[in-house]
Amino acid sequence: MTKILETFSGRLLLVGCGNMAGAMLDRWRVAGLDAAQVAIVDPFAAPRDGIAHYGSLGDWQAAGGGADWIMLGMKPQQLGEVAAELGPHVAGAHLLSILAGVSLADLAARFPGAKAHVRILPNLAARIGAGVTAVASSGESDDRAVAALLQPLGDVVPLADDSSMDLVTAFTGSGPAFVFRLIEAYAAAGERLGLSADDALKLATATFGGATALLAGSGEKPGALVTQVASKGGTTQAGLDVLDVDGQLAALMTNVLRAARDRGRELADLARGEG
Incomplete structure (x- = not known):
């Protein structure tokens, strides 16, 4: 594929690099992202050649820290802990989040120093560039730069706001x-x-x-x-x-999506400490 991320500028920090974030990173590398521009903070993620890897945010900060783009990919329940440690270091950065249930308002409250807050919802087919990613942003977001970063993952669907993101999480993410x-x-x-x-x-x-x-x-x-x-x-x-009997298939899929959507809302409450 065309190395469209060879011109990507800035430093990218991944806080959490599990299945979804890892799939995105692997695709970005295929698209030309320089490993030297990336750092991972995740005590459990497998090392990746050429990419700085830290077991904690403290280790990252001790090594100099600093990032222009920060993507949150840990468990939503860890948001409070991560925000307390990372919050002072996001000034001027684009803060990206793939956390289920965590709204733009939640991100703005936890990370007020970020230049922009961007909620993105990819799915696993991003690994081969055949995914679909919904995106909503607030603050001084460079939407063209965000779109360029997401383009190698597959189709990108901009949303006017993130009010439907819990349903989109269930619909395309799950x-x-x-x-x-x-x-x-x-x-x-x-x-x-x-x-x-x-x-x-x-x-x-x-x-x-x-x-x-x-x-x-x-x-x-x-x-x-x-x-x-x-x-x-x-x-x-x-x-x-x-x-087609009695619309049972459509009813079943509606129940499946409803359960996944409602769980996203429960995760949002947990992330806020309300669960």
Whole structure:
């Protein structure tokens, strides 16, 4: 891919580098981000070649500290502890957060010295540049620079504010896990009906992958493509008749998203010390 981050300027600090933050960092490196511009504070993250790695914020500060871009990627429940230690060192920096449930208002209250507060919601497909990232910001945000940083991760969807971010967290952030579970269930059904486990998973993965690629590239609505596969009285329609009974599939997915969204709100309360 084009090394679009070769011109990225400034120092980037990752506070927490778990699965999601790590996937973002790995993609940024592929996109040309210089390892010398990055530091990680995380006692549990695996070391990455050329990137300064510290076990604590104290160690980072003792080594000189300083960052123009700071991304929070630890557990939301750690926000208070991190803010107390990091807060004095964010002056003039863009503060990015991928923390579920932590609003822009929460960030502004915890880190008043930051130049800008930017809430971003990526998903795991960012690892291969096929993710989707929702973003909302406040303060003196350099939105073009933020967009350039997020572009290598996949599609970027700017939001006017972060009022819908708890739902977006459930919808796109948690979404890949729900899709993986659906594929797993689809493969398990094939296995129960006689396919080998390996064949069932390969066929399920290819079927879901091809269908989503066709949908993305066709410009058509899902329902229109359904009618191109199904014919009256045919095998596809027989299966659809089961899926469509009493709107149970839509109701199930609504309940799934509601549970994930509500958990995001609970995490927000915990981050504020209200839980």
